[in-house]
Amino acid sequence: MTVTPFQALTCPLDGDPLSREGVSWRCPAGHSFDQARQGYLHLLPVQNKRSRDPGDSKDMVAARRRFLNAGHYQPIAEAVNRRVLAATPDNTLSCLDAGCGEGYYLRQLAEAAExxxxxxxxxxxxxxxxxxxxxKQDKRTAWVVGSNANLPVEAASLDRLLCLFGFPVYQEFARVLKPGGLLVQVDAGPDHLRELREIVYPELRSKPAVDNVEPEGFRLTSTEIVRFDLTLTDAGAIADLLAMTPHLYRAKPEGRARAAALTELTVTVEVRLTCWQRHPTQTG
Incomplete structure (x- = not known):
């Protein structure tokens, strides 16, 4: 098995294909984007940012890296890998993780496909x-700073697309997937991290039920609930779990203090894995 960087990238300014020239990527109109020395490409124009430093902070990313690399969400990665690698094409399988975080799930996919x-x-x-x-952790994959709302990816160029605990933009996902390609989506279930939420919030709000309304351009192929108990036996892992979720910022100081005092915690992990297939007869 060979892992290569995905190459069918487009200019975030005009949508034209990018071609690589040394450490730069250029479109026919002359827009140029230099690859960082760490190996990633920045394709998020400043006019498309909603803040100076959008997305997860440096501390949140570090917490997620420690937590995921410890294997705590391995069953989720295994379930995703099974869906991605089922009925694979004869040629190279192209896959985008839209909202990849620090890259854990793509690294797990590469290992599963050996x-x-x-x-x-x-x-x-x-x-x-x-x-x-x-x-920094994986030099085999193409890494891009960009937005799901304007994916810098050529139309109909992907076999698989992952959206794991992320923000789906189905119109864009349909555009970049090949006809018959698969979107694998993971969302938190109603009991996900319930025990932690009970500690940091004075009362829990019921999560709205998830329906199976098919997004335009897709049809539902399967759903799966991944559920297991996770026991964390040190304060550092508990702190990392809280830090990698929105609950760290939504909870009041007294709720965060209760979580910080814990040295052991058992939580329910419950996620819904949904697979949507791009309509085979549609293009563009």
């Missing part, structure tokens, strides 16, 4: 800190 197809991988995140961390 005896399988060749992979062309692309990880994209709006956080430069996440992409930087991913590029």
């Amino acid at each position: 005896s399988g197809p060749e992979l062309a991988l692309l990880g994209l995140d709006i956080s430069k800190w996440a992409v930087l961390a991913a590029a």
Whole structure:
């Protein structure tokens, strides 16, 4: 199995294909983007940013890296890999992780496919800190700072697209997937991290039910619930779990203090894995 960087990138300013010239990527109109020395490419124009430093902070990325590299969410990665690698094409399988964070799930996919197809991988995140961390850990994959709302990817160029705990933009996802390509989506279930939420919030709000309304351009192929108990036996792992979630910033100081006092915690991990297939007859 060979892992190569995905190459079918486009200019974020005009949508034309980018071609590589040394450490620079250029479009026919002359827009140029230099690859950072760490190996990633910044394709998020300043006019498309909603803040100076969008996405996860440096501290959140570091917490997620420690937590995921410890293997705590390995069952989720295994479930994703099974879906991605089922019925793979005969040629190279191209896959984008849209909202890749520090790259854990693409690294797990590369390891799972050791005896399988060749992979062309692309990880994209709006956080430069996440992409930087991913590029430092894996040189085989293309890493890009960009936005799901305007993917710098050629139309109909991907076999698989991952959106894991992220923000799906189905119109863009449909555009970049090949007809018949697969979107693998993971979302938190109603009981996900319930025990932690009970500690940091004075009361829990019920999560809205998730329906299976098919996004335009897709049809539902399967759903799966991944659920298991996770026991954390040190304060550092508990702190990392809280820091990598929105609950760290949503909780009040007294709730964060209760979590910081914990030295052991068992939580329920519950996620919904949904697979959507790009309509085979649609293009563009």
